[in-house]
Amino acid sequence: MSQQQTAGPRTCTSCGGAKGRTVDTSHDGKTVQTWHTCTPCHGTGTQGGGV
Numbered sequence: 001m002s003q004q005q006t007a008g009p010r011t012c013t014s015c016g017g018a019k020g021r022t023v024d025t026s027h028d029g030k031t032v033q034t035w036h037t038c039t040p041c042h043g044t045g046t047q048g049g050g051v
């Protein structure tokens, strides 16, 4: 894998910039999608900013 170094904030490696992810949970035969805000980037989609 190659990484580009930029001066600005980098895309969160945990969520890939999606700011979070949906978790499928099966309940009573129905699939419920719950949104979980990405923890490392706190839902910003980027990390490493402000350094």
Ligand SMILES: [Zn+2]
Residues within 6 Å of the ligand: 012, 013, 014, 015, 016, 017, 018, 019, 020, 038, 039, 040, 041, 042, 043, 044, 045, 046
């Ligand atoms: Zn993230």
